[in-house]
Structure formats: C-alpha cells, structure tokens
Amino acid sequence: MIQSRTHNCGQLRLSDAGKTVTLAGWMENMREVGSNLGFVVLRDFYGTTQIVLETEDKVKELKAINKESTIQVTGVVRERSSKNPNQATGDIEVVPSEVKVLGRCRYNELPFEINHSREADENARLKYRYLDLRNPEVKKNIILRCNVVAALRKAMMEHDFMEITTPILTASSPEGARDYLVPARKHPGKFYALPQAPQQFKQLLMTSGFDRYFQIAPCFRDEDARGDRSPGEFYQLDMEMAFATQEDVFSIIEDVLPPIFAEYGTYNRASGAPFARIPYLEAMEKYGTDKPDLRIDLTVQDATDVLKDCGFPPFAGKTEDGADTDVRIKAVVISDFKESRKFIDKNIADIEVQSGNKSCWFRMDE
Structure with a gap:
C-alpha cells in the first residue's frame, strides 16, 4: 500500500x-443513467475499476469533473x-x-479519444x-519492450556474458550510414x-581480456526509415565473444532467442x-533476399526448362536466326490462388518497380 491508494485499478476481486x-x-x-x-x-496503469454513483449529490459531483482528470476515490467494494x-x-x-480531485483536466474535449488514439492523426498523437x-x-508495446x-x-x-555500457559521445568510425554529429563546445x-x-x-574489450560482452545498445544512423527499424535511432542486442567460432556464436543465439520469441512473439x-x-x-536464388522470412512458403523456382519453348516470345530459347538467348525464367508458384485480376495487375506493377524487370x-490448369 502507498499513501495515495490501497489498491490499483486492476487489482480488486470478488474476495x-x-x-x-x-x-x-x-x-x-x-x-x-439517471439523476441518482x-x-x-x-x-x-494496471487496469480499470467501475465506480457506481447512487446518490444525486455524487452524480452531480462527478459530472462536474472533466474526463481524464486525476481523481482519488475512497469507498466500499461490493x-x-x-x-x-x-x-x-x-x-x-x-x-x-469520498472523491478527491488530484488534477483537474481543464478541457471539455480532448484532441482524440484515449482508447481510439491509434485512429487519430499522427501529428496529433505526437503532439499529445x-x-x-x-x-x-x-x-x-512499451511493456512488451521492457519484458523482452x-x-x-x-x-x-546466464550464458556468462557481462553487460558493459560503451560511450555515446565518440569519434566517427566508418559504418553503413552517415553519422550524427554533436559540436564540441x-x-x-x-x-x-x-x-x-x-x-x-x-x-577493444576483447583485446582487454573481457571474454563475453553484451549490451542493449543504442545505435544512431542518419538514414531513411526501414520496415524493420525506426529512422535515426534504434536499439539492438549487441554481443562479442573471445576465442569463438561462428558456430559458437550460433549456439548462443539459438539458446537465447527462440524462448523469447516463443513467449513474446505475436x-x-x-x-x-x-x-x-x-x-x-542459395538465399538469393530461392528467396530473392539475403534475409528471408521462412514463415512465408513462397519460393523462387527455375522454370526455364518448362517455359522457354512455350510460344511466348519473351520466353523464347532461341532468336529468329537460331541463336541461343540464354534466357532464364524464374517463377513463384502460388497454390490455391483465388484473388482477382485487379489484385494480380497491382502486384505485377509493384514487382516491376522494385525489380526493374518485366x-x-x-495460370496452369492441371
């Protein structure tokens, strides 16, 4: 119990x-519901509790308080x-x-409904x-990050790594993006x-004799936004091991990550x-990327032998004068496909923009 409350709003039960x-x-x-x-x-932070008002005075008292005001309520659980x-x-x-107002909200109307804030304009969400x-x-999401x-x-x-916090203000070192610079006063x-x-x-830590290091490290990169991380600043699990092979690193990661994804993954x-x-x-040939999502079962297959002499000119294996075209045809086979022609045309257009190729x-009817 703390002085301002005996319980939190997610704690009370029938007992x-x-x-x-x-x-x-x-x-x-x-x-x-009515005057009384x-x-x-x-x-x-912990949840919600219903307060029931059964007198006209209490209804008037609470009605005069704007939503999102901070209040303290003393009463009997039933x-x-x-x-x-x-x-x-x-x-x-x-x-x-007894109801005591700890902090009154001065506004009769909020910029958005709290429980529907994700539907509000992004600028308004950031401002408030x-x-x-x-x-x-x-x-x-904040709680999830804390738990992860x-x-x-x-x-x-548990794997004998030592957490060490490294400097933030440092000298520039070549990486894959531009640096953020801070003037030295x-x-x-x-x-x-x-x-x-x-x-x-x-x-440096490894050469100093620290055998295993890790850090939930802040990284600052002046680059455009990506699908898997925020622009400018993100955090990563950073680690280093001395006297280790690639397989040693894999074995640690295979122990650390799967239980966390199993517990907290969506x-x-x-x-x-x-x-x-x-x-x-193999990754580039089969998935078209060096970091494939193996949950997606769509893979690229070489269909040259099947399609190069099908009569479609772009797939022709030979030119009109008989020379080999060295054409390579790759296909992504989608089984049980039921989408519309409009869906197909849109995706084909998007693929051409990304790949730069026609x-x-x-459809193959069996």
Whole structure:
C-alpha cells in the first residue's frame, strides 16, 4: 500500500467485497443513467475499476469533473449485479464515500479519444504523446519492450556474458550510414559522433581480456526509415565473444532467442534451434533476399526448362536466326490462388518497380 491508494485499478476481486479501499487514477468515462444513478470508469496503469454513483449529490459531483482528470476515490467494494467477464475487475464495483480531485483536466474535449488514439492523426498523437500513451493498446508495446529487454538480459547473463555500457559521445568510425554529429563546445570546429554501433569498443574489450560482452545498445544512423527499424535511432542486442567460432556464436543465439520469441512473439511460428544455415547464393536464388522470412512458403523456382519453348516470345530459347538467348525464367508458384485480376495487375506493377524487370503471370490448369 502507498499513501495515495490501497489498491490499483486492476487489482480488486470478488474476495475483496466489503473492504474499504482507496483508488487513484484517471476518470476515463462517466455514464449517467439517471439523476441518482451513474457509473464512472477509473483507469490507472494496471487496469480499470467501475465506480457506481447512487446518490444525486455524487452524480452531480462527478459530472462536474472533466474526463481524464486525476481523481482519488475512497469507498466500499461490493459484488456487481451485472458482471463483466471481459474485465479483470468485472466482478466488483466500488461505492464511493469520498472523491478527491488530484488534477483537474481543464478541457471539455480532448484532441482524440484515449482508447481510439491509434485512429487519430499522427501529428496529433505526437503532439499529445502523453495522452496517446494512456491508451492500453499503445502502452502494452512499451511493456512488451521492457519484458523482452529483461528476458534478453537474463538469458545473456546466464550464458556468462557481462553487460558493459560503451560511450555515446565518440569519434566517427566508418559504418553503413552517415553519422550524427554533436559540436564540441570546448573545441570549436570539432565534433563528436554518435555511434552507429559499438563495434570498436567491443573489439577493444576483447583485446582487454573481457571474454563475453553484451549490451542493449543504442545505435544512431542518419538514414531513411526501414520496415524493420525506426529512422535515426534504434536499439539492438549487441554481443562479442573471445576465442569463438561462428558456430559458437550460433549456439548462443539459438539458446537465447527462440524462448523469447516463443513467449513474446505475436506470430504462431518462430524458428527453433538449430537455425537453418542458408548460403548467400542459395538465399538469393530461392528467396530473392539475403534475409528471408521462412514463415512465408513462397519460393523462387527455375522454370526455364518448362517455359522457354512455350510460344511466348519473351520466353523464347532461341532468336529468329537460331541463336541461343540464354534466357532464364524464374517463377513463384502460388497454390490455391483465388484473388482477382485487379489484385494480380497491382502486384505485377509493384514487382516491376522494385525489380526493374518485366514480370509476367500465367495460370496452369492441371
């Protein structure tokens, strides 16, 4: 228990009925049923609790408070007559004896509804980020990151890795992107560079005798946005091992990552140990990328022998004068395909933009 509350808004259960409790949080919503009956949803970091108002004075008192004001409620827990199985505290409600306003919201209308903030304009979400983060669906991403980082840290230390924090203000070192530069106040005309990765520092640690290093490392790269990371700044699990081979590194990663993906991943498929070893040329030939998503079963197949003499001029194996064209035809076979012609044309156009080559499609009836 802390001074401002005895319980949080996700904690009370039916076994707490009859107790006098104090809750504190944001007034998410008020539903007025009549002059002497109303319901308030009180929300904090942990969840929500229903407050039931059964007197005209209490209805007027709470009605005068704007949504998202911070309030403290003291009252008695009782069993709900109409339970909500979709809510952790759905078996109980609190009948308030005292309501204290801790921080009043001055505005009658918010820039967006808290529980629908992801549907709001992005500029408004960034301007009112503190409101956006009150949305449980947004907040859970922060919680997920915390849990994943804690799990990574625990797993790495169980494998005898030492967490060492490397410098942020450093000298520029060549990497795959441009540096972010910070002017040095005491050295006019000179600059610090924010690290694109702790590469040199971890190599220095290995030569210093530190056998195993890791860090949840911030990386700063002046580059365009990518599908798998934010532009400018991102964090990565950085590690280094002394006296180790490639297979030694693989064995550590195969122990560390699969349990974390199994527990926290949002998909129902994740690679287990041992990871598939795919040579670079095979990956490019089979998947068209050096980092394929193996959950997708679409692979590139060589269809030259089947299609080069099918009568379609671009696929011809020989020119009109009989010379070999050295044509290579690759195809992605999609079974049980049911999409429309419009869908096909759009994807063909997108592929041509990405590949710079002419793409074709055909259907084979067996």
